Amino acid sequence: MTSKTTDQDPAGTFAGYAVPPGSxxxxRQRGPAYFATVGIWVGVIVVVMxxxxxxxxRITPTATQYRCPPDCGRPPNGLPVATNPRFFAADGSFSVSYPAPGTAYDVTMEPSGVRAELTVGDRGVLRLFSEPARGRDARKVADDLLSQMFPDAVKSYDLPNAILGYxxxxxxxxxxxxxxxxxDxxxxxxxxxxxxxxxxALVAGAAGPFHQFGPDDGPxxxxxxxxxxxxxxxKYVNSFMWRGDPPR
Structure with a gap:
C-alpha cells in the first residue's frame, strides 16, 4: 500500500508495504546485555590482577621479617664509615672499636681487649674485652666478673633487653x-x-664515681x-664483632 501526501499534508511522503490481512x-528485540558485559570485564580484570x-x-624478593630481640637482623647494606680505630684479638676471635687518639681517654691495649680511662669530667674507666665462656651464659659470666673485680659490690638492677654486638x-x-x-x-x-x-663472652664494663642524673644533668x-x-x-657496646660476623 502506498500513501501519498497532498497539499493538506505538508509532512512529506513515505513508502509503505502491502501485507496480507491478519493479526x-x-x-521482541533483545536490549544491551549490561550485566553480562560488566561481569565479563570484572572477570577479566580479576584474572589479570x-x-x-x-x-x-616471583620477581620481587620478599622482605625479611625480624623479631628483635633476639633476631635483630643486620644494618642496611653498605659498609659504614669507621670513625674510631678498631682492636682485633690476636687469634681473630673478636674485634671492637675504641676511643680514637686525641680524645678524652688514655687508651691501653691489653691481651684480651682495651682499657680506656676517661680524663675529663668525673673520670672513670671503660673496658672492652673478651672472656672465655666455658659453657656459662651471659648472666653467670657477668656475676663472676663482678664478684672477681668488686667483691663487695651490691647489685642495683638488671639492664632490660641488654644487647652487645647486636x-x-x-x-x-x-x-x-x-x-x-x-x-655517695x-x-x-x-x-x-x-x-x-x-x-x-664479650664484655663492656664501665666504672666511675656515682653521679646522680637529673633533668639538667645527664644524657x-x-x-x-x-x-x-x-x-x-x-657507641662501643654494639661495635663488638665475633669471628665471622658480617661487616656493620
Whole structure:
C-alpha cells in the first residue's frame, strides 16, 4: 500500500508495504546485555590482577621479617664509615672499636681487649674485652666478673633487653663503697654488659664515681645509669664483632 501526501499534508511522503490481512505480533528485540558485559570485564580484570600478583611475587624478593630481640637482623647494606680505630684479638676471635687518639681517654691495649680511662669530667674507666665462656651464659659470666673485680659490690638492677654486638645478652648495674665509707661521695657505680657467642663472652664494663642524673644533668632522656662515662659507652657496646660476623 502506498500513501501519498497532498497539499493538506505538508509532512512529506513515505513508502509503505502491502501485507496480507491478519493479526501480527512484533518480535521482541533483545536490549544491551549490561550485566553480562560488566561481569565479563570484572572477570577479566580479576584474572589479570591475579596474574600480575603472581609475577610480582616471583620477581620481587620478599622482605625479611625480624623479631628483635633476639633476631635483630643486620644494618642496611653498605659498609659504614669507621670513625674510631678498631682492636682485633690476636687469634681473630673478636674485634671492637675504641676511643680514637686525641680524645678524652688514655687508651691501653691489653691481651684480651682495651682499657680506656676517661680524663675529663668525673673520670672513670671503660673496658672492652673478651672472656672465655666455658659453657656459662651471659648472666653467670657477668656475676663472676663482678664478684672477681668488686667483691663487695651490691647489685642495683638488671639492664632490660641488654644487647652487645647486636647479640642478646645480659647487663647489670651495681654499686660499691670502699671499705670504711658509706657516703655517695665515695660511691662507685659499675655497669657490665655481656653477650656470649661461639663460647666466647664479650664484655663492656664501665666504672666511675656515682653521679646522680637529673633533668639538667645527664644524657637527656631519663636514665638511672648515674655514671658519667656511661654517656659515651653506647657507641662501643654494639661495635663488638665475633669471628665471622658480617661487616656493620
Amino acid at each position: 501480527y505480533r512484533a518480535r 591475579m596474574a600480575l600478583s603472581v609475577v610480582a611475587t 647479640e642478646p645478652g645480659y647487663g647489670e648495674v651495681a654499686d660499691n663503697w670502699p671499705k670504711g665509707t658509706a657516703t 661521695a665515695q660511691r662507685l657505680r659499675i655497669i657490665l654488659v655481656v653477650a656470649v657467642k661461639n663460647d666466647l 637527656g632522656p631519663p636514665s638511672p645509669a648515674n655514671l658519667d662515662i656511661a654517656k659515651d659507652m653506647g
